Amino acid sequence: MNLRDTNLTQLSAQTYDVLVVGAGINGAVSAAALSKKGLSVAVIDKGDFAGETSSHSSNLAWGGIKYLESHEYLLVNKLCKSRNHLMQSYPSTVQEIRFLTTLQKGFRFPALIVYLGTLLYWIMGRFFTRFPEFLSSAAIEAREPVIDTSNAQGGFEYSDAFLHDNDARFVFNFIRGAMDNGAVVTNYVSAQDAQFIDNIWHVAAKDEISGEPIAIKAKSVINACGPFADAFNAELENKTEHHHVFSKGVHLIVNKLTKVDKVLAFFASDGRLFFVIPMGQKTCIGTTDDKVDSPNPVVTDADRHFILDNVNALLNLDQPLTMADVISERCGVRPLAVKGNSGSSDWVQLSRKHAVDVNTPKRLVSIFGGKLTDCINVGNEIADTIAAFDMPLPKPHAKWYGESSDAHKQTFLDRAALINLDALTPVYSSELLSTRLWRRYDINALQIIDEIQRDPQQAEQLMHNAEYIRAELHYAARREMITKLDDFLRRRSKISMVLRSSEILSSPGLLEACEILFGEQAEAKLAEYQAMIAQRESSK
Known part of the structure; x- marks a missing residue:
């Protein structure tokens, strides 16, 4: 019997302290934290682990420098602190990388003003990374000749962090950690229905591979369904303070374009951030940032042309990139947490900060938004939330994250x-x-x-x-x-x-x-x- 078959049989074997529905980054850190702190935990996901948003990111763990423009200083301070903690906890995986940023003439701010923003960012980052540098157009070209500086006013180089492997692998390691601490975890198991009866959740689940029904009982439920959190709450008839709006992000993978292993950062033709990201012998380019209504996005020809047109305009390539150069595509939605009915008109200004809504009488927790950079905080917050349900943690101070010694x-x-x-x-x-x-x-x-x-x-x-x-x-x-x-x-x-x-x-x-x-x-x-x-x- 393989690992999945074993865990399938165990799902119905006991009443768990916590059932986590969804195994993206939010569900993974919730399970890792709660299992390490001594609670009995089950985790299900209707697809594979990290199968949606958590496998379609830019692989960056950054402190949110772009939120300085919208004056979200407290958020930037929190994210910088989280980024530093993540780098300290996972030195082999989350590592510093330089961002070589070029600003075109006519940009909404002079290059020197934006550079001063990077100094503020460095200070808010507690001087944890290398010092930012202001660069002339000639200095940018000297560092990376592939950048087209013919219309550049200058730029700068500053530091953030990136995942040296892929995002889904990073998420899975939290899942594996939860399993090592006794959590019963299964992929391709969906929650079909859930009823709160006599202070216990009774969840009717289904094995999506065999079609077999599975009955799961738990004292509390965590809705970590990512972009599908609203739909799951609707099924549970659970009214929440927050909900999601979706931004579609698309990246294209091509052969290596750059001489240096740095992120090349620009502002695309629509004024939003555009990255050229090293990926070993390949390069990841993007991203788009378009509001969509569905959590199931697809890559369109317009997405492909937008990315290719921008990279061809921003770089001096021997030959312009075409669709024939694209090795693979990444496409997902960023679920952005909004409060009440807001968010429809100003969604571009929304940040990736997370929100946790709690239905205390039913011991039901819903996680909205969030980003990989803040994942340790999410895990700790969820552990505290569950403990507040009069479910004391047997090992409240156990450390659940980080590389081995x-x-x-x-x-x-x-x-x-x-x-x-x-x-x-x-x-x-x-x-x-x-x-x-x-x-x-x-x-x-x-x-x-x-x-x-x-x-x-x-x-x-x-x-x-x-x-x-x-x-x-x-x-x-x-x-x-x-x-x-x-x-x-x-x-x-x-x-x-x-x-x-x-x-x-x-x-x-x-x-x-x-x-x-x-x-x-x-x-x-x-x-x-x-x-x-x-x-x-x-x-x-």
Whole structure:
């Protein structure tokens, strides 16, 4: 019996202290915090973990510099503090990166005034990052020749943070941490109905893979459904103070465009921020920022043209980028929390700050908005909220986040050195193998070392340019609840972001990967993925 099957049988085995519905970043940190602090926790998601907003971000963990323009100083102060704490807690994953920002002539503020804003931002960030620099157009061109400075008035370079891996992987590690602390977690399980009877929530759920019904009981429920939080509250007939409006964000992934590993920041033709973000040997460009009514967005030709037109106008490329250069696309909505009936007319000014609404009589908590930068605060706030339901936390001071100690890391590095692990790093890799394994798996990377010591072939790459070795697949099959091939290719890894679908499908190692992940179901799971890709391509 695999991990998911085991957890499915456990969902109905007891009355949980907390049921978390939704396994994006908000649900993941809620589960990680509550389980570590000693409560019994169940988590369900109708799709895969981090399957929606949490896998479509810009991979940036920033302090919200853009909110200075709208004078939200308290929010910027809070986000800077959260960013610093995240960088300190996850030094291998959340790292400082420089933003090389170019302002065009005619921009709404002179470059020097905007630079003074970066100094304020640095001060509000408690001097945690490198000092900002004011740059002339010539200095910008000297640092990154690909930037078109012909219409630039100048710019600056300042620091924020980014995720060295992908956002969905970061979210999953909170899910894995919750499981390690006893939480019963399952993907592809939807909540069909919920009734609060005799002080207990009775949730009628469904296994979306088999169609089988599942009865779950819990003393409290957390609505962490992200962009679907309003719909779930409507099903529960739960009236809340906040609701969501949606901003669609689209990114395109292309081959590497820049000489330096810095984020190139501009203001696009519509006046909003536009990024060129390093992604190893690839580059992520975007984003759009358009109000939409549906939490299920799609990439349109207008989105693609907007991004390509802007990057071609802002960079001096040998050849203009076209759709033929696009390797993959990211598309999701940012759920923005608004209070009451506000937000429809001034949604562009809305920030990503989160809100927590509480129905105390029914012990029902709803999380709105939020961003990855603030995730530790969300987890702590939810733990305090649940404790206030007269549900005391057995271990209220337990720390539920952060990388393992330096001593544990050194143990891993010593083991890696014994087998000369880094010598096995492929020439096309963007980093050493030991660096990557520690960042992805923390202390559990020792299990992968064990596999390689047992069988050196476990260190081989199964798919060229994928930066994933055979031992990682065996680990993922055991511990990462990969239910569909897309779960692995898009969310546990970033393979489908950096390789074209045609490259993936033609890879000699794809079938072996399926056999490792799915055993006897390998061919069926591969066919399922092929059908999904065919449908996606036909809809373009």
